[in-house]
Amino acid sequence: MSQPTYVIGHQQPDTDTICSALAYARLKQAQGERVVPARAGELNPETQFVLDQWDCDSPTLLTDASGERLILVDHNEYSQTVEGARNAEIAEIIDHHRIGDVMTSNPIRFRNEPVGSTATILTELFDDADEPLSEDTAGLLLSGLLSDTVVLRSPTTTDTDRAVAKRLASVADVDYEAYGKRLLQQKSKLGEKAPRELVLGDFKEYEIGTHHVGIGQVETVEPAVALDRRDAVLEAMDELVVERTYDLLLVLITDLLEEQSELLVAGDQTRGLSTAFDIEIHERTATLPGVLSRKKQVVPPLETALDSPA
Structure with missing residues (x-):
């Protein structure tokens, strides 16, 4: 056969x-x-x-x-x-x-x-x-x-x-x-997921130029469930950066009702993110109004940011 x-x-x-x-x-x-x-x-x-x-x-x-x-x-x-x-x-x-x-x-x-x-x-x-x-x-x-x-x-x-x-x-x-x-x-059933599970539940890796990048996304109608554990999620992200040698790790907490995302950031290659997304990053967090799509609204500006000269 x-x-x-x-x-x-x-x-x-x-x-x-x-x-x-x-x-x-x-x-x-x-x-x-x-x-x-x-x-x-x-x-x-x-x-x-x-x-x-x-x-x-x-x-x-x-x-x-x-x-x-x-x-x-x-x-x-x-x-x-x-x-x-x-x-x-x-x-x-x-x-x-x-x-x-x-x-x-x-x-x-x-x-x-x-x-x-x-x-x-x-x-x-x-x-x-x-x-x-x-x-x-x-x-x-x-x-x-x-x-x-x-x-x-x-x-x-x-x-x-x-x-x-x-x-x-x-x-x-x-x-x-x-x-x-x-x-x-x-999609919004985050339940008792551990912080690492929140990061990796909907997760993709990319090779952008010479950079190893990970982007996770949590889509929900109850973003507070994830954002209330922000510090623990950032800690899990830091662990993954070391474990998987990411140059940059991003997690989007996407509010499906308000149609916006909270961006959490980890890794060394954060240069240019503020310009790429026209945002202010404060304590490794930023709001991305109108952002729902990792594919169309996050990856393209990220490619521009990582490819830009220092």
Whole structure:
């Protein structure tokens, strides 16, 4: 029997990455391919809620991809891939982020679009294949789309995302606004998470020039739950800077109702942040009005700041 292909998203998986892996595996399976949906980490409460809502099993946990055949969804940077990806065969990439550093030996299918979610692109791929969407697959894709675009409020949201969301909601037979509110409630369940868990719950690593950077994000309708533990979170960030040798570590505490973020800062490479974000950093904290998106509103100015001469 031929080797299976794993459809897998990034480490610290979010709802878009999990739902995209599940949906694309279903499309590939419908086309007769031997594929397995996989994940590179544990599920967060929002994603578990989604899988329960649509009666879907969790993807297979893949801890080491060495020697495996992979389709990457929702990322294309080695700093975010499952362990062993450098020693795996990358067969395909479907993503909506900046072009990263994943290298392949042969030409592959690489679909990258400036939309709000990978789920949006996958809906288009179902259309391209003339493959009908089942109610539960539409529900999974809608969940990924609404989660990543903060129910279409994020500045990453495009007209394509809005049109796709309405269509998916119709197929899934849900009111996307009402369903989106339920997702936001699940996303906000910070509970008794330890400070380190808050930092790493939704976390991505980047190589920006010669700098090793980590950016975490806590999206919530109750930011005080995290901000009340600010000192402990900063202490956890300092520990991670030493442990993982980050030049810069940022954490965004994003208020989904007020549509702004509190920025917490750690590391040596903080030069230029005030100018890049037009903010005042006081006691390693700053307010970022209107900032909801790590991808669109944080990474680009950060690249400018770190690439600027001293």
